[in-house]
Amino acid sequence: MLALQYLEVLVGYVVCGIVALFGLLLIWKIATNQIDLTHLLSDDDGLASTSRFQLVIFTFVVALSFFLVVVSNVKVRQYENKAESVPGFPDVPGGVLALLGISASSYLVSRGISASQNGDSTTTKTPTPPPAGTPPAGTKV
Amino acid sequence: MPDIAQLITWEGLAFLLILFGVVVVQLLTRQINLTGLFMKKEGDRSFSPERVQLLLATLAAASQYVSQVLKDPTQLPQVPNSWLLLYGGSHVLYLGRRFYVSQSSKQKDS
Helix, strand or coil, X not given: CHHHHHHHHHHHHHHHHHHHHHHHHHHHHHHXXXXXXXXXXXXXXCCECXXXXXXXXXXXXXXXXXXXXXXXXHHHHHXXXXXCCCCCCXXXXXXXXXXXXXXXXXXXXXXXXXXXXXXXXXXXXXXXXXXXXXXXXXXXX | CCCHHHHHHHXXXXXXXXXXXXXXXXXXXXXXXXXXXXXXXXCXXXXXXXXXXXXXXXXXXXXXXXXXXXXCCCCCCCCCHHHHHHHXXXXXXXXXXXXXXXXHHHHHHC
């Protein structure tokens, strides 16, 4: 039984190390521009988009908050010596879901407006076909 | 040797904070494109106040939420209805203005 517990702890440390290596690799690649974030906030036209920016901000905020709450719950369990009972994920209140929903749907609607604008501009840029009976360009009459 | 729960905590926090730091540095050094962030995408491409108010509302809501989490990190805090209304209103203003400008530039083109 003791050997199994040691093995559990050992596997835990190894998995922790592997995840840390992946995280470091990811950050290294972002920092050295091997993973290019230049267009993280850009729309199809190459200009930065406010709706994308607010979605990025909220994603960071909710991810950080969720992580802090999970970690804090683990600490509370340890302090109360309830380490054997595994704490579940925290409940996400309706207000947080509403905030994320507003943020994401605003991004989607904004994309829809941009797409309709681009669609219309490509339609107006399409040359109108010549009237029937007109000889094709370059034909000697 | 640190406890494994403590190790995971440090690892996760370090990852999130370093990632956040790298993104902020890239934003400040303009490696992440910010051109036209406060500019209208339709029409005359001039300065757009509705984008500024959206960004301010987002930053206010985000900082308020993070401060609530830091105050009591045992559970995800409830978001007050007034904040939801403020935030939703800000988005409606931004989207409404975008839609209006988009429609009026379409009418000008046609």
